[in-house]
Amino acid sequence: xxxxxxxxxxxKCLMDILLQEELEVxxxxxxxxxxxxxLTEEECALKNLGQQLxxxxxxxxxxxxxxxxxxxxxxxxxxxxxKGFKIFSDTVKSISQTWVSDKxxxxxxxxxxxxASLGIQAxxxxxxxxxxxxxxxxxxxxxxxxxxxxSQGGWENIHLK
Numbered sequence: 388x389x390x391x392x393x394x395x396x397x398x399k400c401l402m403d404i405l406l407q408e409e410l411e412v413x414x415x416x417x418x419x420x421x422x423x424x425x426l427t428e429e430e431c432a433l434k435n436l437g438q439q440l441x442x443x444x445x446x447x448x449x450x451x452x453x454x455x456x457x458x459x460x461x462x463x464x465x466x467x468x469x470k471g472f473k474i475f476s477d478t479v480k481s482i483s484q485t486w487v488s489d490k491x492x493x494x495x496x497x498x499x500x501x502x503a504s505l506g507i508q509a510x511x512x513x514x515x516x517x518x519x520x521x522x523x524x525x526x527x528x529x530x531x532x533x534x535x536x537x538s539q540g541g542w543e544n545i546h547l548k
Contacts, residue, residue, distance in 0.1 A: 393541070394529075394533055394536065394537060394541070394542075395529065397429075397433060397541060397542045397543075398525055398528045398529065398533075398542070399525060400430075400433055400437075401433060401436065401437050401440075401528075401542055402506075402521045402524050402525050402528075403521075404433070404434060404436075404437025404438065404441070405437050405440055405441060405503055405506060405507060405521075405524070406506065406507065406510050406517055406520065406521050406524075407437075407441075409507070409510035409511060409514055409517040409520075410510075410517050410518065410521060428543070429541070429543045432542070432543035432544070433542050433543055436542060436543075436545055436546075436547070439547050440499070440500070440503035440507075440547070441503070441507060443500050443503055443504045443507075447482065447501070447504045447505060447508060451478070451482055451505075452505065452508045452509060452512065453512075454478075455474065455475070455478045455505060455509060456509050456512050456513055458474045458478075459471050459474055459475065459509065459513070459516065459519075459520070459523075460513060460516070462474060463516055463519055468519065468522070471519060471523055472522070472523045472526040472527070475505070475506075475520070475523035475524070475526070475527060476523075476526070476527050476530070476531065478505060479498060479501045479502050479505055479527060479531075480498070480531075482501050482505065483497055483498055483501055486500075486501060493535065495531075495532055495535035495536075496545075496547070498531060498532060499532060499545070500547070502524055502527050502528070502532075503524075506520050506521070506523070506524040
């Protein structure tokens with residue numbers, strides 16, 4: 388992955404995979420499934436990462452998710468999308484302060500796991516806002532994870548274990 392456009396495209400694909408059910412994205416129509424019949428190695432790695440992150444969906448405290456969803460809904464009712472993005476980002480970072488994880492794990496990997504878990508749970512609780520949640524996840528990835536992911540060689544080189 389060489390440029391910012393590739394990172395953005397891959398990140399959008401990852402968000403589609405993470406919220407596939409909530410966004411009602413047909414698995415045959417995911418962003419990398421155009422005319423080709425076989426996925427490239429990069430696309431397979433991205434799909435696997437998304438599927439692994441989906442399995443983390445229930446790892447957050449219900450109160451943390453409930454608090455976030457309440458605030459996020461308020462922001463969406465007032466069309467304050469950028470404030471909703473900030474609430475999402477602040478919630479991920481706040482949860483990361485109490486998240487129990489392997490001390491050898493890079494902080495960004497912990498943020499990635501929390502972002503995915505929060506996004507998935509929130510989208511399940513607020514399916515009508517799944518698109519906005521996906522956009523908040525995308526924004527978080529672009530601002531808080533891009534440098535780390537890029538330094539790893541792209542999403543296809545991110546492994547959760």
